[in-house]
Amino acid sequence: MxxxxxxxxxxxxxxxxxxxxxxxxxxxxxxxxxxxxxxxxxxxxxxxxxxxxxxxxxxxxxxxxxxxxxxxxxxxxxxxxxxxxxxxxxxxxxxxxxxxxxxxxxxxxxxxxxxxxxxxxxxxxxxxxxxxxxxxxxxxxxxxxxxxxxxxxxxxxxxxxxxxxxxxxxxxxxxxxxxxxxxxxxxxxxxxxxxxxxxxxxxxxxxxxxxxxxxxxxxxxxxxxxxxxxxxxxxxxxxxxxxxxxxxxxxxxxxxxxxxxxxxxxTGASDTPAPPPAALTTGAPYDPDPDPDPGPDTDADAGRPGTGPSPQTLPAGLLPPDAVRREREPDPRSGQEAVARARSARRPRAAAYLDDYFDWREEVRGDRCGGVDEAGMRCGFGRREGRTVAYAAQTGTAARPAGFRTAARLIRTADRLGIPVLTLIDTPGAANDAAAESDGAGPAIADVFAAVAEATVPVTSLLIGEGGSGGALALAAPGRLWVTPDSYFSVIAPESAAAILKRPADQTAATADDLMLRPQDVVRLGVARGIVGTGGTGGTGDAAEGDDGANSGRDAGGSGDTRGGGEGDGGGGADRSDAA
Structure with missing residues (x-):
């Protein structure tokens, strides 16, 4: 009874x-x-x-x-x-x-x-x-x-x-x-x-x-x-x-x-910085007409332990995951090429980098405020050569407020537990639709900036694709940022900059050059420490693992270090003054 x-x-x-x-x-x-x-x-x-x-x-x-x-x-x-x-x-x-x-x-x-x-x-x-x-x-x-x-x-x-x-x-x-x-x-x-x-x-x-x-x-x-x-x-x-x-x-x-x-x-506390991953490349030639939206980087086993994101390194029909090559690529010759390479659907996204970097990993989910951005931000902890590293990785989409809040939660948890952090940066910019603004895009980005700034554990950052303005910079560790050869970092997208400056559409390429957004430009400007190499496993290419790694990065000028890219300046100097 x-x-x-x-x-x-x-x-x-x-x-x-x-x-x-x-x-x-x-x-x-x-x-x-x-x-x-x-x-x-x-x-x-x-x-x-x-x-x-x-x-x-x-x-x-x-x-x-x-x-x-x-x-x-x-x-x-x-x-x-x-x-x-x-x-x-x-x-x-x-x-x-x-x-x-x-x-x-x-x-x-x-x-x-x-x-x-x-x-x-x-x-x-x-x-x-x-x-x-x-x-x-x-x-x-x-x-x-x-x-x-x-x-x-x-x-x-x-x-x-x-x-x-x-x-x-x-x-x-x-x-x-x-x-x-x-x-x-x-x-x-x-x-x-x-x-x-x-x-x-x-x-x-x-x-x-x-x-x-x-x-x-x-x-x-x-x-x-x-x-x-x-x-x-x-x-x-x-x-x-x-x-x-x-x-x-x-x-x-x-x-x-x-x-x-x-x-x-x-329980894997460590005060040793995470080494930056090696650059991954498809070995594919420069695509002058890239797909600007390669789609979200998601997996079908969300929530299942021990799986992490699926090894979706490349779109279907292209190279399989085990065929991602590690061959040295030349630095982009122009701003337009840098943007095209970063936006190419052939470029490996976060899942490929995480799979290559970690022996195994587990993901955390959500911002604890009712929001999830699994299409735009992957966060968790992984083991690499016997050490734990926390990660927050953008996947190439316009990051949403929930994704930024999840990243901030991850970074603060790792900081409390003494675990070094790796951030992978890849976004055309933060989501700017009305729903994102209502959901607190500004405060969410501010929270990530604050989490990185106040972290007492070492934070290592690698730009693996698009570095679109503040939505990308929020995840970048000052003094410990590296970039890949197929990336760019810019205060604004070249198309948007040209529109603001009232330039004709055919001046977008020149605007990209004016923005000095190529990886070698970002290094020369002192924003990044170096361009990671593609040989061997992560961190063993041209970027060293320790705090002296900047000295071993590729020369800031890189190959083909010219700004014009064959398109002409188009009065960029005066226009830049107007933009200010």
């Missing part, structure tokens, strides 16, 4: 659903980790009550807790302890040449963590005063030992029978989360079914990386307090993923390997 709702439920939310929570707290711990050692019971806080019916004297509360103990074998709704995730003896999936937890291949010893696992069978996994005491103790232990904190969340929210004493536990959890962020200790959350109310709004949504089990209820509002007729998808893991609040949807059988990958990435 099922218990009456007053004894089974917690807040009137998703926790009221019978059979929620999936596996028990300890069963899930055993499934994803080894060597679990439970933390000692912490002392009771001031808000805890020794009365059988709690601080409110709620009728039947003491009886309900006793039944929960008998049913689950637990004395509270959360189990906390230390454990090891990954390593020998645990399945870890495929990682390429290097396995998580190891420096240079093979399986390592895994990652020691503090685990916090909710027991949904105990009053719907609700948060009461003693639950708060345990969670606070887990956070304190994680900071003292500098161990990542992993939360396996299945809760209906705050415990109704303890009233405001229970609700105020969210403030305690929020403070512990902030202190742990400041300490640079990673926080991962796994959203089980259900993850609703304050558990989602504190432990879940505040984590550095958020994973969710398929089909889970994930929402602030519980199932019994939602508006009638509300779209049910919005309250699911899949809905939260679509809105950019969840980074990955992970099947329960894949959860252990997924956690191991993420923990390996997020």
């Amino acid at each position: 099922s218990e009456p709702p007053s004894e089974r439920s917690t807040t009137g939310g998703a926790g009221e659903v019978p059979g929620g929570g999936g596996e028990s707290a300890r069963a899930l711990v055993r499934a994803v980790a080894s060597g679990f050692t439970e933390l000692e019971e912490p002392p009771a806080s001031a808000g805890s009550s020794t009365e059988p019916n709690g601080p409110l004297g709620w009728p039947g509360y003491g009886v309900a807790r006793e039944r929960a103990r008998e049913r689950t074998g637990e004395s509270e709704s959360v189990v906390c302890g230390t454990a090891r995730i990954g390593g020998e003896g645990q399945g870890g999936g495929e990682y390429g040449a290097e396995g998580p937890g190891s420096g240079s291949g093979g399986r390592g010893a895994g990652v020691e963590v503090v685990l916090l696992s909710f027991e949904f069978g105990f009053l719907g996994g609700s948060l009461g005063a003693r639950t708060g005491d345990r969670i606070v103790a887990a956070y304190e232990h994680a900071r003292a030992r500098r161990l990542p904190l992993v939360s396996l969340i299945a809760t209906g929210g705050s415990r109704m029978q303890e009233g405001m004493v229970a609700l105020s536990q969210l403030q305690r959890v929020a403070r512990e989360s902030v202190l742990t962020r400041r300490a640079g200790v990673p926080q991962l959350a796994v959203l089980r079914d259900p993850a609703t109310g304050g558990g989602w709004a504190t432990l879940g949504a505040a984590a550095d990386v958020v994973l969710a089990l398929p089909g889970s209820q994930v929402a602030f509002a519980g199932s019994r307090v939602r508006p009638e007729g509300a779209d049910p998808t919005a309250y699911t893991a899949e809905g939260q993923y679509a809105a950019g609040h969840v980074d990955q949807i992970v099947g329960q059988g894949e959860l252990g390997p997924a956690l191991e990958r993420w923990l390996t990435l997020l």
Whole structure:
């Protein structure tokens, strides 16, 4: 016989659903980790009550807790302890040449963590005063030992029978989360079914990386307090993923390997700058009539762990991914050629560079404000030769505000965790439609400028294609920017500049020369340190990996270092004055 709702439920939310929570707290711990050692019971806080019916004297509360103990074998709704995730003896999936937890291949010893696992069978996994005491103790232990904190969340929210004493536990959890962020200790959350109310709004949504089990209820509002007729998808893991609040949807059988990958990435602090990638090229000749819109750089496996973007290095019908050549290309002879090469559909985009640069990687998703720009910005963490590097990569489209906010979130997360950052720049410019303005294009770009400026970890930037004005510059690290031979960087597109200057269309090429936007021009102007080479793997061409790399970049003048490009100046000097 099922218990009456007053004894089974917690807040009137998703926790009221019978059979929620999936596996028990300890069963899930055993499934994803080894060597679990439970933390000692912490002392009771001031808000805890020794009365059988709690601080409110709620009728039947003491009886309900006793039944929960008998049913689950637990004395509270959360189990906390230390454990090891990954390593020998645990399945870890495929990682390429290097396995998580190891420096240079093979399986390592895994990652020691503090685990916090909710027991949904105990009053719907609700948060009461003693639950708060345990969670606070887990956070304190994680900071003292500098161990990542992993939360396996299945809760209906705050415990109704303890009233405001229970609700105020969210403030305690929020403070512990902030202190742990400041300490640079990673926080991962796994959203089980259900993850609703304050558990989602504190432990879940505040984590550095958020994973969710398929089909889970994930929402602030519980199932019994939602508006009638509300779209049910919005309250699911899949809905939260679509809105950019969840980074990955992970099947329960894949959860252990997924956690191991993420923990390996997020514990890879380093003060060594990421080397700039090598330039990739198709070996194709200069196309005088490029396709200005090569299309988005997306993948079909979004949300699946361990996949990252598909190796969509070139459009269909052209060179396959494994045929991307690394042959030295001459620098563009004119501004028009630089623009044409950068806009060519044959030029490799971000996915090709990321696949070439990293041994394996995982993506974060969304700006945590309801926005996703997967067509314009790819962000995540990857492993390269035993080191973690965070990345924010533009894909060649007009970047949208959600993409900029996602990049800022990625850079700040990496900065807190001490992980170096790589940015790949490739956009004709920030999206300038009315929807983008309403969505906060200006503030979003400002946020990226600020994130790069305030970063204490080294940020390395590579311009791989179009460098369109402030939307591109926002991702560029001052003093650590390199460029590829098939790129350009400009304050404005040549066509737009010619229109503003009221020049005829046939003067666009001359305007491109006037803007000095070629890669060798950008180096000569002191904006970039050098033009990366195309030989070998990333960073081993003409751009050195260390801070002295500028001295080994190709000569600023490059090959064919003339500005006219055969088109004539067209009175550019006077016109430039007019533009100012």
